[in-house]
Every structure is written in structure tokens, then in C-alpha cells.
Amino acid sequence: MSQHKRLGDAIAQSKESSKIAQNSVSPWVNLPSFVVEELQQTLLDWYVSQGRDLPWRRSQDPYAIWVSEIMLQQTQVKTVIPYYQRWLVQFPTIEALAAADQQQVLKAWEGLGYYARARNLHRAAAEIVKTHGGVFPADLEAAMALPGIGRTTAGGVLSAAFNLPLAILDGNVKRVLARLSALDRPPNKAIKELWRLSEEILEPQNPRDFNQALMDLGAILCTRRHPNCVLCPWQRHCRAYNLNVQSELPMSESRAPLPHKQIGVAVIHNRQGQILIDRRRQEGLLGGLWEFPGGKVEPGETVQDCIRREIKEELGIEIEVGDRLIVVDHAYTHFRITLNVYHCRHLSGEPQPLECDQVRWVTLAELDQYPFPKANTRIIQALKQSEIPT
Template sequence: MWQGWEVETWDRSLREWYQRHGRALPWRKTTDPYAIWVSEIMLQQTQVKTVIPYYYRWLERFPDIPTLANSPLQLVLKQWEGLGYYARARNLHRAAQKVVEDYQGVFPDRFSDVLSLPGIGRTTAGGILSAAFNQPISILDGNVKRVLARLVGLKTPPKKAINQLWELSDRLLDRDHPREYNQALMDLGATICTPKQPSCLLCPWRDFCYAFQSNLQTQIPMREPSTPLPHKQIGVAVIWNDQGEVLIDRRLEEGLLGGLWEFPGGKIEANETIPDCIKREIKEELGISIEVGDHLITLNHAYTHFRVTLNVYHCRYLAGEPQPIECEEIRWVKPEQLSQFPFPKANTKIIDAILNQFNSIV
């Protein structure tokens, strides 16, 4: 199956298709490895149309690696606010500091050096080095896995055949035109070989594709059996003092939503009311006593591995000195100051509800 002339034919047909139909994305107008790196990280877990405005704003605020490295993490997280998966922003910041420290602020062009940077795996390293330096390094993101699985009629879910798919990606790589090839392969998966209802008749590889020839596009790639996501009920406190300030805390640096600010609270235990949960959590996390008041808002939000319902209540501060027992720091702030801090997406909706009520009263 893998005679040289066939691979060359496939590569040529894909490149010709890309030259006619490839997407005109902003990061493809540059060979600056920093700008390409930023796009690669943003595109992890996030759609292109969402990334583009963030990409422009990011490069305007952090135009080069030294600027990013020397910026406070809170500013970096604020710039990232709304993109989700905040570990990506923290890793970008740490990696920029490593590039400044180890490579004098110049993004490295060796595969092993790029792989050593926080937040960069094999596919991301290949995407950066092929796009920035035209190096012949293969990639295997979600789109590429789907294309290759259909191409060869993969009989197992891609997660169980990663080594086989990497070998195939390496074998098919157009080593004379790696930049174009990798970008074409990603575009093929994003625009033609889509998860549902692929446009097979427009595909340059349809004559070589096992799934198309066998009419198995909807069965390949095979899927792992899915399990329901755990659903957590959370009690959240908007705590007011007599000066009209709200108490917020900054999450621990590592872990989910690390370094972001939030309204304190926690998981509702079995047979526990929402007010009892909120009072208990605030005592455990901040060491203060509060009175739970009116309901503010209820929000549903989904993360990768679980879903949450946030039950948010106004609360009145009663006694005790607030302490950062289970967080990095705490602050009393005026409602109009809340927008200055980086919050998770669900918390920004709480802020909107606070401001709407606050403004209607004022």
C-alpha cells in the first residue's frame, strides 16, 4: 500500500487542494515562531473563530517573548479571560520566561528544545517548527487523527492506536513542503473531513480513502464508549461588608482555574442545604462567619470532565478576620472594581448579575 509513488501522489493532490482552498488564517501570514506558538496554544481545545480576536489582542498586548515573560501572571490571565483551559496561559508565561532565561529570548528551533518548554507536546512542537522554519516534522492533532483513521480504515478508536497513527503521519509527511502539508492536513480535517457529514466528494483523498470507498465515514473513527459526566452542586457566596465591598479570593496557582479570582464557596454535601453549605465552606476556607441572604443567580457550566451548577447567594459578613486558608489571597473590592481581575467564565456571569442589581439600586 505504501509504495513511494502513491505517497507522492497523495501529497501532491493535497497540496494542490490546499493552494486553492486553504484557510487564510492570520498566523499563516507570518513565520515568527512566537506568533505561531501563541496560535498553536490557543487552538488547543478552542475553535478558530473564537481564537482569532484573542490572538490579535494578545499580540498587541504581548508583542514578543520578553514582554510576555516580564509581565505579571495576573495580567496574562486577564488577557486570556474567556478562552478557558487557563493552564495554557500559565504555561505560555512560564515557557516565555524559560526562553528568555535559556535562549536569550529567541524561540528555539530544535525539536528537543521546543519539547522541553511547558505546555508543548509533540504535535504542538511539530506545528510550530514546520510553520515557522519549514522543518519536516509531523503532527497528530484531533483533525489529523480523524483524517488518517478514515484514510486507512482504522479498526480501533484512535486513542488505542496512537503509535500506529504517528507512524502513518510520519510516513505521509511531504518532506519537501512540510509547512504547506501540515497546514493542508489540518484544514482537510477542519473543513472537509469533519466529524459529522464529511464533504467526501470535495476531498482530494477520496480515491485513496478506505472509509469513503467502503461507505464507513459515519463509523470511522470508532468512538470509545462514553460515560455520563459527574454533576456537582456548588454553593457560592457573594459576601458584602458594611462598606459595600465584596470579598473575592484567588485560587491556588496549580490545578483547575489556577491563579484566577472567584467568589468563594464549595460543594454541597449530601443532605445539606445550600445556606448551610455556604456558611460551612466560608468558615473552612476563609475563617469568617456570614449570614446567607437572598438568592442572586443559578448557573450551569460544563468543564471537560464534569458539570457544575453554581447556586449563588448574597451574604453578609458578620465576624472574624478573613484568612487565605485554601487560596492564594483574598481582597475586599468595590463592585465596579471586579472587572479588573481575571475570573473564570462562569464567575463573570455572577459579576454581571451583581452589577445589574447594584446599578438598579443606585
């Protein structure tokens, strides 16, 4: 029997059980007010003693909170903290960020991944300076009109900075609410209902702490793998707990395996001991970052042939492919890649940016000045440890 069918049956049976129905929380049914009040009070009480002490919670500056919200998308708290602290030293205000060069912004973000977040922060800072006098707008619609700010980020920033009664629905909150309501489908198939539930339980007098508490509940107790229901302030009203299906919820989307691409990559050396790098076009994945040139290996093609072909097409030059430097595996959200990296020698032609924004010859020491995607930083490490071919 499939996971969905078994869970669906358990949840359906529970609807007939008067005990659970009495205490049930369903995203599409209004909750009794006493349940809402108990959920609010117990969560806020728990937060006072168990909430996390995080650097951005000591600030009510919407800019600092906004930076933390963007960094925390897709990235864990412990990774974010040093980036957040360095960022605010380097770009202490919205004006400072808006005035910075995109290369500085991408360099400060290097290693955090999902670089569209950094480009959007930068663009939004410029927009705030232009349209809102450098002050983060205290208004949901205006905040959501900025690049990279969706409803949950806007709700998170505005509730934390201005105590506005706006709900949130990030990944942690989706999981908690899916369990609270014993949601009978994957959360992404019930977004409207989950937003309604998040709005319904929000404590309107103290949305700042309530939203932070909700995020902490997901991060500390209602975790993805082993929800710690014994310590949970919501145990009494949690439908998943009462049905004993908390470890099986939320239901997962059935996913096809990620496509896997083989990539040929050239580290091209010239007679002066320099290396050729190119800057990716602004639009698309990793836009604006620098990389070693190369491309996808076509069916029936060797990696060496691929590298020669790609370099001719992308840069208009002839090269000789030499020894292999390193093989790097990397996974993005929607696909995996294997970078097959080879030392290459420049033979003829002036490199031109035919399929990228810029090309540049740099020394090994100068590579550190440029923002590179994570997979490329492993190539740089290998290059520093290798013998450079003559």
C-alpha cells in the same frame, strides 16, 4: 450489534476484498510510494486553492505561531482570531510576555478557558528568555522541554516557522487519518500507529504547507459530522470512503456520563459596599484565577449550610446567607457543575486565605480588573444587574 462490532466486521471484510486491499492505507502497513506521492500532491494542490487565510499563516515568527497553536488547542478558529490579535499587541515578543505579570496574562486569556495554557505560555516564555536568549528553539527536543508544548504543538510550530519536516497529530488530523486508514479502533488506542502514518505521508520538501493543508482538510472537508468526500482530494485512497463508513469513523470511546457537582457560592458584602473575592491556588484547575468563595454541597446538606460551612473553613469568617442571586450551569472536560450563588452579609472575623492564595475586598466596578473563570463572569453580570442588599 454494537457500533464497534459492525464497523470492525466491515473493515475486516474489506481486507479480504482485493479492490480495497490494493488501495488500502493502514497505519501499521507501509504505504506504496505512489500512494504517498499522490496523497501529498493532491493535498498540496487542494490547499493552494482552498486553504484558509489565517492571520498566523502570514507570519513565520515562531512566537506568533506558537501563541496561535496554543490558543487553537480546544478552541475554534473564529474565537481565537481576536484573542490572538490582541495578545500580540499586548505581548508583542517573548521577552514582553516573560516580563508580564501573571495577572495580566490571565486577564488577556479570560474567556478562552483551559487556563493552564496561559500559565504555561507565560512560564515557557520566561524559560526561553533564561535558556535560549529569548529565541524560540528550532529543535524538537528543546521545544518539547518547554512547559505546555507536546509533540504535536512542537511539530506544528517548527514546521510552520522553520519548514522542518516534523509531523503533527492534533484532533483534526487524528480524525482524517483514522478515516483515511479506516482505523478499526478509537484513535486514542492507536496513537503510535497514527503518528507513524502522519510521518509517512508528510511531504519532506514542503512540511510547512503540508501540515497546514492537513489541518485544513480536517477543518473544511473531513469534518466531524458530515465529511464532504465529494470534494475531497484524498477520496481515491480513502479507505473509509471506499467502505462507505466515513460518517461512522473515527470510532468513539465509550464514555461514562460526566460527574455532576452542586456548588454553593457566596457573594459576600461588607458594610462599605465591597465584595469578597479569593484567588485560587496556582496548582490545579483554574489556578491563579479569582473567584467568589464557596464549595461542594455535601450529601444531606442544604446549599445555605454548605455556604456557611465553606466560608468558615476557607476564610475563617461568619456570614449570613441571604437571597439567591443566580444559578449557573457549566461543563468542564471531566465534570459538570451547578453554581448556586447567594448574596451573603459579612458578620464577623477578618477574612484569611486558609485554602486559597489571597483574599481581597473589592468594589463592583473593580471586579473587571481581575481574571475570573467563565462561570464566574456570569455571576458578575448578574451582580451588576441586581439590587445590592443593604
